[in-house]
Amino acid sequence: MILVSILTLLGALSGVQAQNGNCTKLPLGNGPTISPDNSYAFLQSKELAAFANDAPTPSNYTQSFKNLNASSTADNYLGYITLDSYDTNICASNCTAKDECQAINIFFERDxxxxxxxxxxxxxxxxMIKCVFWGSAVTKKNTNNGGYMNKAFVVAVAxxxxxxxxxxxxxxGSTATAISAPSAALLFAPLLALILGNGL
Structure with missing residues (x-):
């Protein structure tokens, strides 16, 4: 009963309604496999950070931030694509092809x-490696979606x-470099991992 209450609280803190799925297989991403398989290792991964820190700035684009642990929530969402590799140039070229696209956010997502x-x-x-298109600028300030809990699974961004x-x-405030704070749910993830006994 206590565990159920904690999971419910974490879902409420994340602001995302947990779904009750049927355990069918979902598509696999092309990003690195993180070990151990929990949200803490994902958020602290030096491998994921290296991809972000070493990524080139696409031609005719300006970098506004790098290596944050959150995705953007700017205005005028224009959809996203998944990538085979962490390729900022491919992400940007898809944005450039859209008349209304002004910015991109590329990141790893633990799904x-x-x-x-x-x-x-x-x-x-x-x-997953996601490339999200926006019809307005992405900034460090509006990059605040740190992930959420779906039952005992933590969806996280790095x-x-x-x-x-x-x-x-x-x-x-362009070219900002920092690690953004994860959502409240993710802050409680290590505690929940101890309760579950098998990590998140």
Missing amino acids: PTLDVGTECPNPPSTT GSNGYYNQKAGKVE
Whole structure:
């Protein structure tokens, strides 16, 4: 009963309603496999950080932040694609092809390999590489989506870089480098890992 209450609290803190899936297989990502398979190792991964820190700034784009542990929540969301590799140039070229696209956010996302449900509350993870398009500038300030809990599984973000093009105009606070704070749910993840006894 206590465990159920904690999981419910974490879901409320994340602001995302947990789903009750049927444990069917979900698509696998092309990002690195992180070991041990828990959110703490994912967020602290030097391998993921290296991809973000070493990524080139695409031509005709300006970097607004790099290697954050959150994804952007800017205005005018234009969808996303998944990538085969952490390639900022491919991400940017897809944005440039869209007349209204002004910025991109590329990052690694820790996702479940199964549709999380009662029978599989904390399945093994896979690492997706996402390229998100925005019709407004992405900044360190509006990059605040640190992830959420779905039952016992933690969806987390790492190696998040943001770039904007000339359509976005001048953006204050660009080239910011920092590790953003994860959501409240992720802050409680280590405690929950101890309770569950098998990590998150």
